[in-house]
Amino acid sequence: MKYLIIIEKSDSGYSAYSPDLPGCVSTGKTPEETEQNMHEAIEFHIDGLKEEGYEIPTPTSRSSYVEVAA
Template identity: 55%
Template sequence: MAGILLLGSHQQYKHPTKPGEVKMYRFLVVIEKANKNYSAYSPDLPGCVATGATREEAENNMYGAIEMHIQGLLEDKFPIPESKSFAKYIAVAEKPGVGQTS
């Protein structure tokens, strides 16, 4: 597996046997708080999910799940899905008096 070292906004990619021949894939991951744990999924990789007791654990487990999912697709000669999903928080203010009864 390729190693990734994050340095600020820069990424260095190292392949153990093929330097300079690493193809990187990037997918949106959604992490949701459940009752007693966290769950994670990627909208671009149906069926690829993970859970964890903490948010960080769910994220780490999802990283491994995506690696395994991609490796399986490559081994079976299936195309890697194109990342098409994006996320953005949108702030909406509550309007005074809306939904209140006198």
């Protein structure tokens, strides 16, 4: 499955979350490191859901950009 992740700049590097997986977050020094860390966090999160017998959320979020004059 493909999950959308949002990567944001923070005071100490970058942070990320997935709108489809509440509570699943990660951080890193670079966007690339943050993406890799988030990949691992999602795998860990899904493994935990399975272990507890919870349903795995189906990815539903999508992204889009809107261009406006600034």
